[in-house]
Amino acid sequence: MPDLPSRNATTLDSATARFKDKFRRSGELCAEGSRFVPGGYSRHSLTFGPHAIFVDHGQGARLYTVEGHELLDFHNNFSCSVLGHNHPRIRDALLEYVPKGFSFGNPMPHEHRLAQILCERVEACERVIFSCSASESCLSAVRIARANTGKNRIAKFEGGYHGLGDEFMLSLHPFTALFPGPAHRPVPVPNTAGIPSHVRDSVVILPQNDLESCARILHDHAADTACLIMELMTSAGGAIVLDREFVRGIRELTRKLGIVMIIDETVTLRSHYHGLQGEYGVVPDLVVMGKTIGGGLPIGAVGGRAQYFEMGETGQVYHSGTHHGHPLATIAGAACMEVLDEATCARMNRQGDRIRKELSEWAAARNYPFHCYGIGSHLGYEFTDRPGRVYRSCRDMLAYSDEEHMQTFAFEMANRGIFPMYRGLVALSEPMTDADIDTFISTARDIVEEILA
Numbered sequence: 001m002p003d004l005p006s007r008n009a010t011t012l013d014s015a016t017a018r019f020k021d022k023f024r025r026s027g028e029l030c031a032e033g034s035r036f037v038p039g040g041y042s043r044h045s046l047t048f049g050p051h052a053i054f055v056d057h058g059q060g061a062r063l064y065t066v067e068g069h070e071l072l073d074f075h076n077n078f079s080c081s082v083l084g085h086n087h088p089r090i091r092d093a094l095l096e097y098v099p100k101g102f103s104f105g106n107p108m109p110h111e112h113r114l115a116q117i118l119c120e121r122v123e124a125c126e127r128v129i130f131s132c133s134a135s136e137s138c139l140s141a142v143r144i145a146r147a148n149t150g151k152n153r154i155a156k157f158e159g160g161y162h163g164l165g166d167e168f169m170l171s172l173h174p175f176t177a178l179f180p181g182p183a184h185r186p187v188p189v190p191n192t193a194g195i196p197s198h199v200r201d202s203v204v205i206l207p208q209n210d211l212e213s214c215a216r217i218l219h220d221h222a223a224d225t226a227c228l229i230m231e232l233m234t235s236a237g238g239a240i241v242l243d244r245e246f247v248r249g250i251r252e253l254t255r256k257l258g259i260v261m262i263i264d265e266t267v268t269l270r271s272h273y274h275g276l277q278g279e280y281g282v283v284p285d286l287v288v289m290g291k292t293i294g295g296g297l298p299i300g301a302v303g304g305r306a307q308y309f310e311m312g313e314t315g316q317v318y319h320s321g322t323h324h325g326h327p328l329a330t331i332a333g334a335a336c337m338e339v340l341d342e343a344t345c346a347r348m349n350r351q352g353d354r355i356r357k358e359l360s361e362w363a364a365a366r367n368y369p370f371h372c373y374g375i376g377s378h379l380g381y382e383f384t385d386r387p388g389r390v391y392r393s394c395r396d397m398l399a400y401s402d403e404e405h406m407q408t409f410a411f412e413m414a415n416r417g418i419f420p421m422y423r424g425l426v427a428l429s430e431p432m433t434d435a436d437i438d439t440f441i442s443t444a445r446d447i448v449e450e451i452l453a
C-alpha cells in the first residue's frame with residue numbers, strides 16, 4: 001500500500017517530498033543525463049515539477065516507470081497517444097513493415113492511405129501534405145497562406161500554441177509582468193529568449209472570445225495579414241474553449257477580409273470523428289493536424305482545398321524534409337485512425353463528459369474553487385480564486401488560477417498512481433475502462449479535499 005497522507009496533510013511541500021522520494025531514480029537520471037543533454041531531456045515540456053518521470057515502457061492505459069511504478073496514464077504524451085500504449089493494431093502494422101527497411105529517397109504509397117483517411121474525415125481537406133511535426137506543418141500552412149495572398153503578417157490568439165516557430169512563440173502565455181497591453185488589444189510578447197525583435201512586427205495578437213475586438217484589430221491589419229491561425233480549444237494555453245458564435249464570426253470576418261483561416265487541430269482532431277471543426281460546423285481554408293494522426297510516431301500534416309497546393313500568387317510553395325511522409329509514421333497513423341472510428345470517439349468523449357460533470361458538480365455542491373472544463377476526451381482542471389469562476393480566455397486562467405494548488409494536485413496524483421499533464425490538462429485513451437475513470441474521479445476528489453481542507 002502506498003504511504004497515503006492523512007486528511008489535511010496535502011501541501012505543496014509534502015506532495016513534492018513524496019514525489020521526489022517515489023520517483024528518486026528519475027531524479028538521478030535527470031542529473032546524470034544533464035552531463036550530455038541540458039536538463040536531462042530534449043523537451044522542456046516534459047518537466048513535471050522537480051523533474052520529469054522517466055518511463056521504462058507502456059502498455060494499454062498504463063505506464064511503467066524506471067522505478068517500477070505503474071501509473072494510469074492520463075497524460076498520453078500531451079494527448080498524442082489516443083490509443084494508449086503499444087496498441088496491437090499499430091504494433092502489428094509496424095512489425096509487418098519493418099523488414100522492408102526504414103526510409104528511402106523514394107516515395108512509398110503508405111502516405112496516400114493516411115491522406116485519404118484525413119480527406120474523407122475532415123471536410124476542409126481535399127489534399128494533405130505531411131511533415132515530421134505539427135510545428136513544421138504550422139510553418140508550412142503559414143507559408144502557403146502567404147503565397148496564396150501575397151500578404152505577410154499572421155494573426156494568432158493570445159494563449160494559442162502552434163509549435164516552435166518564432167512567430168508562434170509570441171503571446172502563448174501573456175505574463176502580466178511583460179505588459180501585454182489591454183485585454184481587448186493585446187501586444188505581442190515573446191515566450192522564449194532568442195526571438196528576433198522584428199518578428200513582433202509580423203504578428204497580430206487577438207483576444208479569445210471577444211469578436212468585437214477581433215473585428216477591430218483584423219480590419220486595421222487586413223491589408224497585410226495573410227492568415228489567422230487558431231485552435232478551437234487551446235491545449236498548451238489551458239483548455240480554453242472558443243464559443244460557437246465567436247468562431248462563426250471569425251470565419252465570416254476572415255472570408256470578408258481575404259485572410260486565410262487556419263484551424264490547428266493538432267490536439268483537437270481526437271475530439272470528434274470529423275475533427276472539432278466538424279462539431280463546430282465550421283470549414284476553415286487550411287487545417288493543421290499532428291499527434292494522433294501518427295499513432296505515436298512523429299508526424300504533422302497540412303490539409304486544405306486543392307487550390308492551396310497549386311501555384312500561389314508568388315510561385316510554388318516549397319515543401320520538403322528528409323523524413324516527410326515517413327512510412328513508419330504514416331503506417332502507424334493510418335492504423336490509429338482506423339481504430340479511432342466514430343463509436344470510439346463518442347465513447348471516449350462520454351468518459352470525458354463524465355469526469356467534467358462529476359468533478360465540477362461535486363465541487364460546486366461543496367462550494368470548492370475547483371472546476372473541470374474542455375471538450376471531448378481532452379479536458380482541463382483548475383483551482384480558481386473563487387467557486388463558480390469560468391474561464392473565457394487564457395488571460396483569465398493566468399489571472400485566477402491558484403498555481404500552488406495546481407502543482408500540489410499534479411504531484412499528488414502522480415504519487416497515487418495517476419499521471420496527468422503538469423499544467424492542468426488530462427487526455428484519455430481508448431483502452432481506458434469506466435473503472436479507470438472512476439479511479440481518476442475518486443482520487444481527484446480525495447486530493448482536492450485534502451488541499452482545500
Ligand SMILES: Cc1ncc(COP(=O)(O)O)c(C=O)c1O
Nearest residue numbers: 133134135161162163235266290
Ligand atoms: C495546437 C498545437 N499545435 C502545434 C503543436 C506542435 O506540435 P509538435 O510538437 O508536433 O511540433 C502542438 C504541440 O503540442 C499543439 O498543441
